[in-house]
Amino acid sequence: MTASEERPERPEPEERPEPAATTPDERPVARPGGQPASHPDELLRIEGLRKTFPGVVALDNVDFDLRRGEVHVLLGENGAGKSTLIKMLSGAYRPDRGRILAEGREVRIDDAQAAERLGIATIYQEFNLVPDLTVAENIYLGRQPRRFGLVDHGRMRADAETLLRRVGVDVRPDAKVRELGIARLQMVEIAKALSLEARVLIMDEPTAVLTSEEVDKLFAIVRQLRADGVGIVFITHHLEEIAALGDRVTVLRDGRSIDQVPASTPEDRLVQLMVGRSIGQQYPRERPDAGEVLLSVRGLTRDGVFHDISFDVHAGEVVGLAGLVGAGRTEVARAVFGADPYDTGTVDVRGQRLARHDVPAAMGAGIGLVPEDRKGQGLVLDASVQDNLGLVTLRSATRSGLVDLKAQRTAAARIAKQLGVRMSGLGQHVRTLSGGNQQKVVIGKWLLADTRVLILDEPTRGIDVGAKVEIYQLINELTASGHAVLMISSDLPEVLGMSDRVLVMAQGRIAGELATEQATQDAVMALAVSTEASDEHPAPKNAEEGPRGH
Template identity: 80%
Template sequence: MSERTGDPEELLRLEGIGKSFPGVVALDGVDFDLRRGEVHVLLGENGAGKSTLIKMLSGAHRPDRGRILVDGTEVRINAARDAERLGIATIYQEFTLVPELTVAENIFLGRQPRRFGMIDRKRMRAEAAELLERVGVPVSPDTKVRDLGIARLQMVEIAKALSLRARVLIMDEPTAVLTPEEVDKLFVIVRGLRAEGVGIVFITHHLDEIAALGDRVTVLRDGRSVGRTPASTPADELVRMMVGRSIEQQYPRERAETGAALLVIEGLTRAGVFAEVDFEVRSGEVVGIAGLVGAGRTEVVRAVFGADPYDAGTVRVAGARLRRNDVHAAVAAGIGLIPEDRKGQGLLLDASVEENLGLVTLRSAARGGFVDRAGQRAAAGEVAARLGVRMAGLDQQVRTLSGGNQQKVVLGKWLLAESKVLILDEPTRGIDVGAKVEIYRLINELTAAGAAVVMISSDLPEVLGMSDRILVMARGRIVGELAAADATQDAVMALAVGSPTQTTPSSTELESHRGH
């Protein structure tokens, strides 16, 4: 370690950080600093190097060159324990919780309070309850993590980080899975920590959050730090710094000629989850589904795709009734699903880009029990190039790609399958503005070619900007429909928070429904 130098208000400094992986230069001479009591936003496209940089600070990666200083003293962070000892805590975009343990056990994993050499469970539960109350999560410390939804998992991760009493808190896309109300709670927490002198590194793709919460912004592009600017910098200037060009239209929807109904849902019902769901999507049309977290949106589309069961109702694709609870039948009929959880449900993370792109078409590409590997590879290469997947090559492991490029791979496998009905569940969550526009343009291509698109999004401006019609769900039912020309955020939210005329049906009601 070198002697202490620099500004006494400076908590952290990175100088000339470089890091390479096989075939990829992830970071190339990056500089970054963090002061006490500030929120320093780290901004950049997917693949710009943000995740690699924060993994340097958490001990997951070590720099090939450059140096890291904490409190003016050069340090080496070789493992998570080193980061914790230095007062650095990281909340990753991917959760690091253990499903089979309780909330309290996860918060204090490896650091359980002890009494007489034994784990003091009473104290652990009490301290966990205080942290949960602080982040506004009304769950018992004894709840198993596997029983929590995504938004609550994120708040438990935040509670875990707070338990470390860190001086440097790194937050990687912390608002991606939160409702507006939960985002407000998180911002209150962050502002409180800032007032206590904690330095916060905040990564977000929601540009409106930067001015609301940040103090300074450092922009990364292609592994280099290309600028530092106040958080009050206009959004269009931040976008230009991020992508190296201006993006004239954030939601470039090009409405296509609509044709026959490709997807028709009638009376879809699952006891206690959703009820009497009816809608149709026509060729050339984007139908958005809006609603609060827990409204039943994801559950409905998973049932349509055959991934989850339903008790009553019908699904028809191009006029033909689809067998229920049968994913293979849905795929064969031309339905594709980009799931909300791309890592857990959309990809084989340890497989290559080529293998993931070919997942859906592997069976149909086989002739006499043999797969045309050369043909599959050529097709994968074409779709990867069409989507602009940033990769070292088709053999690169998907887990090593950035979030935006992983999402392009999920989309790519359904493009190869030539799906005529594509269901997109939170398609741009955790994706930078440049990659979002690329996905929107792809949606335009699909509908221009006659496909039907269903898009679920918690990002209301996205739903308003890219949908031709908007369905609003609340408490498991569709409570309203709005044409694009009539839809506003206020109109959607008024429907989303209103009370449906009925609640979701009981099992007894379902038996009666089936009898008819």
């Protein structure tokens, strides 16, 4: 695998004592105006919050509260308003209407400093760390301890080391942040929040890029913080984490707070609250008969990264590519697409031999790649939906140096409608779309180019369950029309549920192939941990921690 992950074994919900009954002395007085009474341990309350952007109502009359010593899960589809809500709590946005109360007192959170003074710390999906500064400098950025007017580097390193030990990460305080992997960056962000002595900690999908061992460490830290009285707002798309860690769940849908339920609520009920309907089968794979070989890879080798990779993908087929962190899956996909070089081997599309390290040749032959980093590599975030959908077909739509904008717009409108992209219009900036809709745009640009072989690298990471099923249905439509899909995923149930065959990589090699009837989680993991790779071909250079699977 790349620095991606496999989903963890579903943790058992921990047993927690029932909350003590409220005594008469603790009973709070009801708020004026009919608002419900606050809890004696309430840290934060949001009442009737509304936020609009041009053409979009992001939040509409949202209510939410957080208590000391609880994990309150914020659940909703991409675009439901979760990010807007936490940005208002962190001072990035101001509400148009409604109010925020901290420990019973109405407050204004105009900027990050105001949030910090209220003891609110936020850990975003995209980390707010400066790559060229050290770990200690990032933890205390803007708050460095001083002595005689100068930064006290010794004390700063010592304090940072204490915090890093507390979160259980083995990182030197003077290490540059750019040297760290994703998991360690996550822990540095948590250490930074602890340095603020936060009473409210907001965590936006903190497990999305962690291995199972790292998830266990993170959960242990969260439980300790909860025991210390910190209130935690936890955002996740992985429903199995809710019962394992949460206390209460507030569900947002279309910018509104729909319901507040216990974390023990069954997953199918949570899904129904999120999407407003039953989504049916989680992995609705339709398996048409396989046709001709569209993609043929033989002996693909890049020294120190992957070795002797050979496989075929047929028309109408989904081939899954599974393995552990660092197995080399993404590197193989990028080499097939021409984005990365390789030393030996061949790539043929419908019998046509492709030149090495030549993306235009791969695209011309009908290969498309949806990268795992959709924001960094798959989209131009500050361009419109229309412009992003037309990226691949721009050259073919150009005549005598002029782009046929009308044809591009017509095609973009057709594909956006087909994929159900939720947007205010084709001119909306892609940056402002939800994660699921961004992914639809990335896939849509390849559909416009009539791509015959589509490589999907982590196609549903960071996407809610409703949008996932829409992506799966799109995969079915592609294969039913004779296209082929090579799907890399660290979510083992997804690989097993959507693949017709599974190739398992270990240490840069294909360790085995499993047909649908043979492909179980145990069988995949047995191959993924195999150690038959030759010593003369070491494990991939980017190998990191361990596996992550359901």
